[in-house]
Amino acid sequence: MAFDAWRFLSYFGVEGIKQARNDNVMAHCPDFEGKHGNGDRKRSFGILEKSTWDRRNSQWTPAGTSNCYVCGGFTLEQLTAKFLSRNLGRPVNDLEAYNWLMEQDLLPEDDEIGHLDELALDLKVLMGEISDSNTYDIAVLDEYLKALHPQALRRDGQQVLSVEMVRDVFQIGYCERSQRTVIPVFNKKKGLMGVISRATRDDDFIRYGVGVPDETFPNPGWKMMLDFPKGDVVFNEDKWDPFNKDTILVIESPMDVPYAYMHKIQEQVDIGAIMGAKPSREHVDKIAQYENVILGLDNDEAGATGTEFLKEELKRRKNRIWTFDSYGNKDLGGCTPEQVANLLQRVRKDGII
Ligand SMILES: [Zn+2]
DSSP states (O other): OOOOHHHHHHHTTOOOOEEETTTEEEEOOOOTTOOOTTOOTTOOEEEESSOEEETTTTEEEOTTOEEETTTEEEOHHHHHHHHHHHHHTSOOOHHHHHHHHHHTTOSOHHHHHHHHHHHHHHHHHHTTOOSTTOOBOGGGGTTGGGOOOGGGGEETTEEOSOHIIIIIITOOEEETTTTEEEEEEEOTTOOEEEEEEEESSTTOSOSEEESEEOTTTTSTTOOEESOOOGGGOOBTGGGOOTTTOOEEEEESOTTHHHHHHHTTGGGTSEEEEOSSSOOOHHHHHHHTTSSEEEEOOOSSHHHHHHHHHHHHHHHHTTOEEEEOOGGGSSSGGGSOHHHHHTHHHHOEETTOO
């Protein structure tokens, strides 16, 4: 499905969700401006599950676009920003809404690649960074390297990572202002592409975010800074050694990479995290340079979709494909230290048990 309108609307507690014709879902209007005195029992609100051709304006209307006969229409980002603002009681902008959609795996699939490119281009133009090779000055990390949140070392309440590994090898730090762990992402040439930040507080609604909140946080209007197009880089590619290794392990979460390093997995195979479940074409190109690819994405629906996509792309390029099932846990991070240490013994040839 192009856009999971049911999951999206249910998440925000919208009532009266009902399938309509033409890949359209109807519901009682969320009524942000109080225009429906009687609670909109009629279902004036509709949202598209798939892109549709708008004959009158001769253009595609993207999946996720909504319209209410009374309140008017919104893009998916605008609608999401309104829902999040209402839930959080503070203004949320479209970029933050977009990040949230990405985090929740709710971006419409058909449109995502084009949309990502468009957004990445917007960001670069805004920041005066037209060139793809543009990177940040590594000195921006100094502020974050002054501290480290203990959560960055733990899995299930147990310390499984060393401070040396996390801080010295991966330069992971902490943003006091937003109380988020800051994970730098470097390209092959060891240039700083940007950072991923991870919430340490349970009530922080962006668990993983591209970038870290700027100095105006938590005042209204704050933005992510040190962000980057995450489809352009695979986390940990700065440490790869494709001349001496013929195998790569591909996982989702950056923080699971140092966990694997604690058990010296990198001495036998290179490791890359695609920072989510959706590989980009760039990701595929980078991964495909290894003869053997071990797929270790999360054991959930999004991970399964990402895995299928990678298998198709890699088979076409004649790579040999293997799988790592995380011993049935959600991901590598959910494995016990002993399981991580024996990770390579668990790897299976794709299709053969
Ligand atoms: Zn309405």
